[in-house]
Amino acid sequence: MPKLKIEDLEKIREQVKRTTALREGSGFRAKVNVHMGTCGIAAGARTIMNAFIKELETRDVHDVLLTNSGCAGLCSQEPMVTIEIAGQAPVKYVNLTEKKAQEIFEKHVLGGTIVKEYALGIGSEKTDY
């Protein structure tokens, strides 16, 4: 392996940080919580999850926390996602598809505008973490 220069060190740092940032637990501007209870998974939450992962990767976004939780209690409207922009009330989206997820990610998570047509409501209960 060739010896590193100072700039290389910085490059490695940035590159690896992206993948390990999740472990740090703070400093995120938004949290995307995919509800992955049995009902959610049955309704296709995995696809939604993968869609978000793909978005994060392709857009090279590192300050958004993607996580999952159990059933939100509204099994009929699964798949569901709760999006919480730092300092704002969480918003729940229901009946999602891959396409909707992409749109929500772009407009709400990155843009800060709530995509009202897919939203269930604002200010629902907070998750534990």
Place this chain on the structure above:
Amino acid sequence: MVNLTIDGKQIQVEESATILQAAKKAEAKIPTLCYHPVVEPYAACRVCMVEVSLKGKADLVTSCNTKVQEGMDVQTNSERALRARRLNVEMLLARAPAAEPLRQIAKELGIKKTRFAVKDPEEKCILCGLCVRACEQIVGASAISFIERGTERKVSTPFGEPSEACIGCTACAYFCPTGAITCEDKYGRKVIHEEMYLGPTTAIRVPSRQAVPMVPFIDKEACIHFKTGECKICAKVCDREAVNYEMDDTLRDLEVGSIILASGFKPFDARRIPAYGYGRFPNIITAMEFERLVNASGPTGGKVLMANGEEPKAVGIIHCVGSRDENYNAYCSRVCCMYSLKFAHLLGEKTKATIYDFYVDMRCFGKGYEEFYHRLLKEGTKFIRGRVSEINDLALTEKEEGKLIIRVEDTLIGTVRRIPVDMAILAVGLEPSVDHNQLAKKFNISCSQDTFFLERHPKLAPVSSFTDGIFLAGTCQGPKDIPDTVAQAGAAVSEALALADAGKVELEPITAEIDDELCSGCQICVGLCPFTSITYDKDKGISVINDALCKGCGTCVAACPSGASQQKHFRDAQIFAEIEGILLV
């Protein structure tokens, strides 16, 4: 310089001094156990602890390794120092109750008995590490060290096995203050002439007591410094700073016209005849040892004494030891008869002993020699003709008790006799010197059957060798006595001078030559010449012989495929003709 106070006394010492050294100057006594001036301080026994106040801070330190500092106030016997010292000595006493220096210090400190458990009342080792440090720092061998930890600690060689690193210098035993390390005296025989053969020699000595110049030298074989690079004790104690380790044997190239070899002889080793008991019984000595003994500058001041310091009452002199003997040397050593007679005479002069002289033939061939023999006959020496078969200490009668018994067949009366004596002198013969063979090779000299150098001609060239310019003198050519040696040496010098006086040397006429026309330049001859006298001339494409270097062996001639190389006086044609000639009939 540093100013400090020791026990209230203001003194000034060098900056590099330790408190212990300063205390010595201030005449304050600090007991020590693990300290020795010639090795590095170890600070292990903690007996030399003193209380030091510096800048308002008081502390206990070991005086052996702590350097002095400006303004130190040292209390060698403060309550605090004494308490630590006493307790440490008391604890050490429990470990090594048999260590004398420790008991002495304990006594001085008023410790009568240790309160701690004694493991071994015979233990002497106080683990001061002087032996380990001496072995490492002075000897440089590091053959011993501490093994185990804590109370199990002890001095040992690696794995407790005899260490190859040990050079047997016994420095550890010497440095041991308590006698916990001892060394065995393997040379149990304490005899007065031990200076000659017995015991390891000292590394610094004068060659002999009458040596000129009377200057000591360092024997590299025995010196620890040359084995390990350490020690240098002699330099430390020499006030004149005369010890020089750098001085080395130097090789000097001298260009000379002729060489006289006078490499001398070595006495026959009497140990080779076990029946004569040399080395096994005390008071059986060789002629050289007797010479040393009887010498006024010898170990006894010239008195003839036995190992126990008494004068012998009967002495036997045995001729032909190793000479005229098919089993050892067949030749006669020529000098033994006469020196044996001299010994008999000296013994008669210096002692009241009965003297027996066992001879095979009395060979008194020189001028005045026979007369000397007759004088001895008159002096009462008992001459017995016969070769001694054995010397032992097996007494058959009370009279023989404690004596050496010489068994011999007296050929004049035809009976085997047992002669009890107190001392036996072996008249050992002469052999070529130790490096005789290497010399012969180096100078290309042949040796005769008796292994001495061979002269060119016994009658016509008795001091020349087969090599021009190399002459022989003295016993390297054959056993001879002093007058003969002097005569031969004179002759050798004359021969050499004759050459020098002529100022020129005639070259061998028999050198080889190369015919330019015939030489094909194959260079076979170049590699063959042992004298590198043949070189290849690149320009001409032929080999060329340097006449001055060529010795005329003709090896190149025999190998030349084209017959270009020829030896003067030994040309191929000449030899062919010779062959034809001798085979005509």
Place this chain on the structure above:
Amino acid sequence: MSNGTFEPRLVGFLCNWCSYTGADLAGTARMVYAPNIRIIRVMCSGRVDPQFVLKAFREGADGVLISGCHPGDCHYQEGNYKALRRHRLLSKMLEQFGIEKERFRLEWVSASEGTKFQLVCNEFTEQIRKLGPLNLHQNGGRHEQGQA
């Protein structure tokens, strides 16, 4: 040659420093040895050209002896080693010519070994006597016919 008892004709090449002096010693010591050997002095056994040996055989010698200093004692340092090598090679060649290798001998005799020289001469003479004459000439090997 002769009728009655066969007397071998031997040629000895002796080096000047050891063997020739050794022979001299045997002579001055009046040792008796077989008179069959005819001696040629060379400065060194290394001077002995293989041609000399062949020539000796061609001229009618029944045996050839080369004698030099003991190994390591050569007056010229290593001439005797050269002789040793040549002896080995030449022995092989002689066999191919039909000359028994026993007829060609190399011995080390030092200047002090008069006795050894006597011994070697007597032994060699006896050996050749047993082998009989070389008879090169009867087998068409006459030198008048030229060499191959």
Place this chain on the structure above:
Amino acid sequence: MAEKAKDKTYRLHLMVCAGTGCVSNHSYEIKEALEKEIKKHGLENEVTVVPTGCNGFCERGPILVVQPGNIFYQQLAVKDVPHLVEEHFLKGRLVSKFMYTPPEEKKPVPVLNDIPFFKKQVLIALRNRGLIDPEKIDESIARDGYKALVKALTEMTPDKIITEITLSGLRGRGGAGFPTGLKWQLVRNAASSNGGGKYIVCNGDEGDPGAFMDRSILEADPHAVIEGMVIGAKAIGATAGFVYVRNEYPLAVQRLSIALDQARDYGLLGSDILGTGFDFDIQIKRGAGAFVCGEETALMASIEGRLGEPRPRPPYPAQSGLWGKPTCINNVETWANVPMIINRGAKWYAGIGTETSKGTKVFSLVGKINNTGLVEVPMGISLREIIYDIGGGIPGGKAFKAVQTGGPSGGCIPREKIDLPIDYESLTEAGSMMGSGGMVIMDQDTCMVDIARYFLSFTHEESCGKCTPCREGTKAMLDILTRITAGKGTEEDIGLLQDLALSIKDSALCGLGKTAPNPVLTTLRYFRDEYEAHIRTKKCPAHVCRQLNIYTINPETCVKVGRGCDVCRRNCASDAITGQKNEAHVIDRAKCIKCGVCFDVCNFGAVKVD
């Protein structure tokens, strides 16, 4: 493959503790099981498993922390893995039965930071524990590893570095607490004799019973130590460094070797580091486990290949160390602190801790405490906080009696001093010392004479034997203490013990000997009554010294409760107990060897000890 993994974003990171404690509790098996299960559920592209260094809460191993979310699972077994994977990682439901429940509470605490054990800790030396895979240099770099090195090499002069360290107030974490900046300054100023060169040494010869912070740091974050050493080398002008680590720490040696190789590959070690023209390399020297080799002069002798025994100081290593060259020796923890100080500045570091002791200190909590483990706390924290808040108090609701700090060289601090704020000075004041940071907690059932005897037997065993006070003195003290615990002590023994202790402290050659009497001195100071009880009434108040115990059987309990179960008689080694089933059993005092087996085996509490 490695390159690809670097870019891969995972939804979940499962941080499996791979410190020695958890590894011996089969954490590698857990890791394998996790990977297998994850694959089974097809989650391998969403979830990754990362082995980390010691998490610190060793009591609860094997430990798994799920990130993001900081979910703390503890005491996992391989059989639990399928359930855990399915519930949490697949379905997203936290599994509370694997969570930690603090002793006094009923509800499990899911999040690591909410667990009291972690809440009060401030991580500097252990900043990367549980967050990176110590065998991957990239992860260390991502957590700002070698950032301080760049700063030190490009922006700072050696003097500036030393000033920064001096201002931070960092003191040696190995025990004595010598100001690190000052030490560096001394080494920097020292003229190097015979041909130049200076050395850096990292002392990882951790030998105190119950202390394992050096091991944990080397295992969890070897790059922090390497980085600290390179910065130190730049500051003092050294070209070569050694890490002296015990061979009994195979995992630490292995991780450090890997880290050194990776750093060398990256050009962070060796010649021309990061192209700045600075040369420095580090070698590992493995020690054979002699306690005394933790003493700096003995350690250097050992590195040089000589007998590992101390030599008198001065000269200090700063003047004449390894092979006679000026040498800077610091402890593992000290080195690990250095990069953070350079990164975040002396002011930040000096803001933590007390007036004289700055920063944090890592302590290992062992003994009679609920939360055994490794904790990093700010200086000045009280013993009470450590023992009760972080340590979770004493098991079985027993009373706290004393804490031994500083290992066998330290002393016992009694209950009365529980509110002592911990720093170098306060501990020394209390007769103990900071030491390397071992904390052995003792409860009411601990006999302080026996504790002193235990520590003395350790120092006696580990004394190199060079100097008289340590070699003979520890033996003498141990003999006396053994005598006292066997009920054969006399009134004079206490005086003699005190004299010996003071004299050894005063006159021993090295730190080992000078501090060896501390356990005796502190127990004499705070628990003299226990010594007196052993000597005068031949009783051990804690019933630990069995030779002083008198065992009897309460006949009533024996018959009524235990129905003369006969277990004690069958187990008695010396046939001292007589009796039959359903009858009261009796101990024959003459025959009793006081082994205590009957007391241990009696299920009914019929056997009494007095």
